[in-house]
Amino acid sequence: MGLKQAIKSLDAFPRAEEHLLQKTQTGALVSVVGLVIMATLFLHELRYYLTTYTVHQMSVDLRRGETLPIHINMTFPSLPCDVLSVDAIDMSGKHEVDLDTKMWKLRLHRDGHIIGTEYVSDLVEKEHAAHNHDHEEEKDNLHIHGFDQAAKDLVKKVKQAIAEGQGCRVYGVLDVQRVAGNFHISVHGLNIFVAQTIFEGSKHVNVSHMIHDLSFGPKYPGIHNPLDGTVRILHDTSGTFKYYIKIVPTEYKYISKDVLPTNQFSVTEYFSPMNDFDRSWPAVYFLYDLSPITVTIKEERRSFLHFITRLCAVLGGTFAVTGMLDRWMYRFLEAVTKPKRRSAMH
Numbered sequence: 001m002g003l004k005q006a007i008k009s010l011d012a013f014p015r016a017e018e019h020l021l022q023k024t025q026t027g028a029l030v031s032v033v034g035l036v037i038m039a040t041l042f043l044h045e046l047r048y049y050l051t052t053y054t055v056h057q058m059s060v061d062l063r064r065g066e067t068l069p070i071h072i073n074m075t076f077p078s079l080p081c082d083v084l085s086v087d088a089i090d091m092s093g094k095h096e097v098d099l100d101t102k103m104w105k106l107r108l109h110r111d112g113h114i115i116g117t118e119y120v121s122d123l124v125e126k127e128h129a130a131h132n133h134d135h136e137e138e139k140d141n142l143h144i145h146g147f148d149q150a151a152k153d154l155v156k157k158v159k160q161a162i163a164e165g166q167g168c169r170v171y172g173v174l175d176v177q178r179v180a181g182n183f184h185i186s187v188h189g190l191n192i193f194v195a196q197t198i199f200e201g202s203k204h205v206n207v208s209h210m211i212h213d214l215s216f217g218p219k220y221p222g223i224h225n226p227l228d229g230t231v232r233i234l235h236d237t238s239g240t241f242k243y244y245i246k247i248v249p250t251e252y253k254y255i256s257k258d259v260l261p262t263n264q265f266s267v268t269e270y271f272s273p274m275n276d277f278d279r280s281w282p283a284v285y286f287l288y289d290l291s292p293i294t295v296t297i298k299e300e301r302r303s304f305l306h307f308i309t310r311l312c313a314v315l316g317g318t319f320a321v322t323g324m325l326d327r328w329m330y331r332f333l334e335a336v337t338k339p340k341r342r343s344a345m346h
Helices: 002-008 025-050 124-133 133-143 149-163 192-201 304-345
Strands: 052-060 067-076 085-090 103-110 115-119 167-177 182-187 209-215 229-232 239-253 259-272 283-290 293-301
Touching: 025 085, 085 167, 115 192, 167 182, 192 209
Parallel strands: 239 283, 239 293
Antiparallel strands: 052 293, 067 167, 067 209, 085 182, 103 115, 103 167, 182 283, 209 229, 239 259
16 A cells, blocks of 8 residues: 555645535636647647658769750840740850740740740841851952842841830750750841841840749749849940859659759840941840859758647647636636625625
């Protein structure tokens, strides 16, 4: 019997007889409020436990020999598709002009709806090939023979498109070498004399543009591409836009252990207006460089022990606070009602 009594003396939750317990309306009100608070906090903690969080780690980029995908989706509201070309050049010396392997051009009406699609622009490629010849020879040939029929047709077609207010949407994927370089969208694919005939000077080439999407790989949860939604509209002027991009190689590791290789980037912008003495033509340049550091983003879930610890703290704290509140309210009501009882008895 002595052992049982010793064990009972360790009970931290002694129970009173049922007839000694007093239930009150204030106690019921506090109990209901406490239960609602505990249920709300329990659901919040459960949601917090089930959601994942990300951990960022940095290391040296060891990837070699891979290509860099560039996803482009841009609109040029003031330039027809026939004059636009996408050129890319990198530090290795690789130069590609009017890339069309995975690029599309959508001809747009002045209202913005699509009126035609182009995948390969043979005429622009031909004109660029002609542009690679010696300029003096071209000038002599133009003075002697004039434009050939294809060039005349192009000039007529483009002038009509400009008069109708046609624009162009360029979208697709460029696969370039994983080294520093640039790509630009411009009228550089045209023969310089054809371009001069069409626009009557570089100051009349309006490179106003809207960047719907520009990214360097697939998107992961929470990524922010700073150029998405960029709008640059020129009025009564022209010039060259340059976007200086710093690419950060990134790996996103899902909770399922799947790994998504991609890239983040930061950007600064510079605009150079055209003047009467410039011999260059307006363009939109994207000059990119790669960071030697790779960022690894890992999805992780909180441990079950952490969840239980927080749950006990929240529910226990709420229970203790509601108990204290009940006692305080009971004593306050007792203090208020006792004088009234005494006066009634007298």
